[in-house]
Amino acid sequence: RFVSEMKAFFLLLGLLSRVSSRILAPTLNIRGGAAEREELTTGKVWTLKTFVRDHVTFTSQLPGYLGAYIGNRAVEPSINEAVMLTMNSINTCPYCTGLHGQLARMASAEDPSKSKAPEVIYAKVFATHAGRGKAVEAAYAELAAAVGDGKASSTRALCWFLLWGKTTGNTVNAVRGKILSLKLLSLTPFDVAVFAVYAPLFATIGVLNVGLLKMPKVPPKVSAAIGATLWVPQALHVGLLGLFSLLPAKLLVR
Incomplete structure (x- = not known):
């Protein structure tokens, strides 16, 4: 019941975010000069503009992300982790390497570099282009034709959330590096805010990764249940930040 209630709540958040995304869709380029016609690309770490824009998108993907683990749109766990x-x-993010490396082992996932699964092929294109552009759109059309709209949508949500995870993890580590090297004057208010919000979550992931080292391989249903459980803390962080990002995204991107 708890999972159903959480899914309903974040479905509402997702609908609100999708409405806002459609409002923002015609104006997704950065303000300023010739760059106005070039779409803003998410890099290894967050900038303020990519953070607010992408958190709106992540919030809209929350229902699909949960649906990748449970329901009739679920992606088979071994393929899920290969994605x-x-x-x-x-x-590459070390937190994601640790977490999904172990979850992939537990789910008996094949080597993704050798996989010919349509979901994995799509993920390669998505990762290369950070989720945006004509190449990603074309790859998604091919994925939907191969596995159906439902599973294609779930796969896309998985990709968005790994983009969230690796970019946030890399940002947390970059800020931590500045702190440990005493380069405090190089910290921006944005750095401090992201670190304050996300460092505890990613520290918890680091501890979890150590615990997973001793876990055996598990049946698909157990693997899916683990994924659905991990969805909850991610959704709580991303959903709230996505709502807070609606207005800044409108002001900062076009």
Whole structure:
């Protein structure tokens, strides 16, 4: 019942975010000069503009992300984790390597570099282009034709959330590096805010990764249940930040 209630709540958040995304859709380029006609690309770490824009998108993907683990749109766990590892192959995040490396082992996932699964092929394109552009749109059309709209939508949500995970993890580590090297004057208010919000979550992931080292392989239903459970803390962080990002995204991107 708890999972059903959480899914309903974040479905509402997702609907609100999708409405806002459609409002923002015609104006997704950065303000300023010739760059206005070039779409803003998410890099290895967050900037303020990519953070607010992408958190609006992540919030809209929350229902699909949960649906990748439970329901009739669920992605088979071994393929699910192969998608995650493929996404993490570009701008690699150590937290994601630890977490999804172990979850992939537990789910008996094949080596994603050798996989010919349509979901993994799509993830390669998504990772290369950070989720945006004509190449990603074309790859999604091919994915939907191969596996159906439902599973294609779930796969896309998985890709968005690994993009969230690796970019946030890399940002947390970058800020931590500045703190440990005493380069405090190089910290921006944005750095401090992201670190304050996300460092505890990613520290918890680091501890979890150590615990997973001793876990055996598990049946698909157990693997899916683990994914659905991990969805909850991610959704709580992303959903709230997505709502807070609606107005800044409108002001900062066009």
